[in-house]
Amino acid sequence: MGEFIKLEIADGIGTILLNRPPINALNDQLTSELADAAQVASESDEIRAVIIYGGEKVFAGGADIKQMAEASYSEMALRSGRLQAAMGLVAGIPKPAVAAITGYALGGGLELALAADFRVAGESARLGQPEILLGIIPGAGGTQRLPRLVGPARAKDIVFSGRMLKSAEAHAIGLVDLVAPDDSVYQAAQDMVKRYAAGPALALRAAKQAIDHGLDVDLATGLEIERVQFAALFGTEDQRAGMRSFLENGPGKATFTGR
Numbered sequence: 001m002g003e004f005i006k007l008e009i010a011d012g013i014g015t016i017l018l019n020r021p022p023i024n025a026l027n028d029q030l031t032s033e034l035a036d037a038a039q040v041a042s043e044s045d046e047i048r049a050v051i052i053y054g055g056e057k058v059f060a061g062g063a064d065i066k067q068m069a070e071a072s073y074s075e076m077a078l079r080s081g082r083l084q085a086a087m088g089l090v091a092g093i094p095k096p097a098v099a100a101i102t103g104y105a106l107g108g109g110l111e112l113a114l115a116a117d118f119r120v121a122g123e124s125a126r127l128g129q130p131e132i133l134l135g136i137i138p139g140a141g142g143t144q145r146l147p148r149l150v151g152p153a154r155a156k157d158i159v160f161s162g163r164m165l166k167s168a169e170a171h172a173i174g175l176v177d178l179v180a181p182d183d184s185v186y187q188a189a190q191d192m193v194k195r196y197a198a199g200p201a202l203a204l205r206a207a208k209q210a211i212d213h214g215l216d217v218d219l220a221t222g223l224e225i226e227r228v229q230f231a232a233l234f235g236t237e238d239q240r241a242g243m244r245s246f247l248e249n250g251p252g253k254a255t256f257t258g259r
Contacts, residue, residue, distance in 0.1 A: 002033035007040055012197035013190065014047035016090075018054040023061030026108040028079065031086045034112075038089035045258065048201055049193035050097040052090070052116055053186055059101040059125070060109025065134070080139045083108065087140050091115040091212070094205035096196040100189035101125050102182060106164070111138060114145040117208065119175065120189045121167040122182035127175060128164040148215065150175050200238035201258035206230070 001007045004020040016037045018024040026034075041050050054060050063083075071079070090097070090112065099105070099113035101121040106128050113119050113127070121127065129142045137143060138159060147155035150173045158165065170176040180188035196204060206229040214222030233239050237259040245254035 001037045001040070002029070004030040005033035005037045007037045009044070009046050011194075012046070012048040013051060013193060014041045014044065014049070015051045015053055016041060018052075018060055023058050023104065024054045024109065025061055025064040026083070026112070027064040027067050028082070031083050035082075035086040035089050038086070038093055041095070042089070042093045047095065048197040048199075048258070049095055050093055050116075051100055051186070051189045051193060052097065052112065053100045053189070054102060054109070056102055056183075056186075058103030059099070059105040060112055061104050062107025062109050062130070063140075076139075083140045087111060087115045091141075091145075094208060095201070096193050096204060096208070098189045098193050100185045101127070101167075101176070102185050104164075106130055107138065107142075108140050111140040111142050111145070114141055114149065118177045118192060119170075120178045120180055120185055120192060121170060121176045122185045123167055123179055124182050125167040125170075125176075125185075126164040127167070127170050128162065129159050130162040130164070132160060133162040146175075198256070200236070200242060200254075200256040202236050202238055203233055206233055 004018065006017040006019055008015045008017060016034070018030070020030055041047050068076070097116040098118040098120060099116040101113055101119060102125060104126050105113045106126070107130055110127050110129055129138045129146065131138050131142070143159060146158065154173050165175065167176055167179045171179050178188060178192065210226045210229045214225050217225070238256045241256060242254040
């Protein structure tokens with residue numbers, strides 16, 4: 001994809017790989033390449049599920065502070081808009097997505113992980129939103145996605161203190177879905193999404209959109225979103241294949257084409 005972001009595809013899984021040593025700091029170029037990778041992952045028929053990965057040592061240590069330190073308000077108003085847009089494209093990938101977290105996921109790195117559907121962390125991983133220690137607040141989704149995931153009180157503690165959480169605590173509060181040995185994080189992420197990669201792509205997209213969009217509206221509107229998505233799937237080949245297979249062979253044996 002670019003100098004700092006690679007998109008690798010194997011067995012229906014697309015891996016968005018951050019590659020800006022030493023800590024995958026999120027500068028303007030990485031942000032732009034991340035947005036491009038998310039767009040390709042969304043549109044590619046080869047990709048049925050996505051892993052976001054920073055490599056064996058670190059997920060992402062946050063924004064590039066050297067680039068930000070002397071920035072003006074007008075510069076950061078534009079830059080934060082681009083960063084939020086990139087995170088939005090990641091969150092909007094209409095396929096199951098998991099962040100495979102090794103080392104540190106801090107600041108913008110944690111916000112990137114929050115844009116995924118699931119998070120797998122290594123046993124020694126550390127997660128946090130340390131922006132308050134720099135005199136600022138999270139600006140790429142941390143004050144919005146984090147409380148929706150762990151609740152407002154826990155999110156306020158994490159944001160107000162700027163402290164780093166060990167993976168065990170992150171798992172206990174629901175910030176992380178699975179803790180794996182440090183050398184098995186990527187494999188654990190693969191195992192998590194492999195089950196989805198063979199599933200009905202259109203139904204998975206509908207389920208993700210119904211859940212994500214439903215969280216932002218009242219219950220009645222959310223139920224209408226669900227109803228429309230549910231009914232639309234009766235125009236797909238996967239619905240017919242799934243129900244025919246169920247009637248002939250029992251549950252869980254259908255082969256889906258994503259059409």
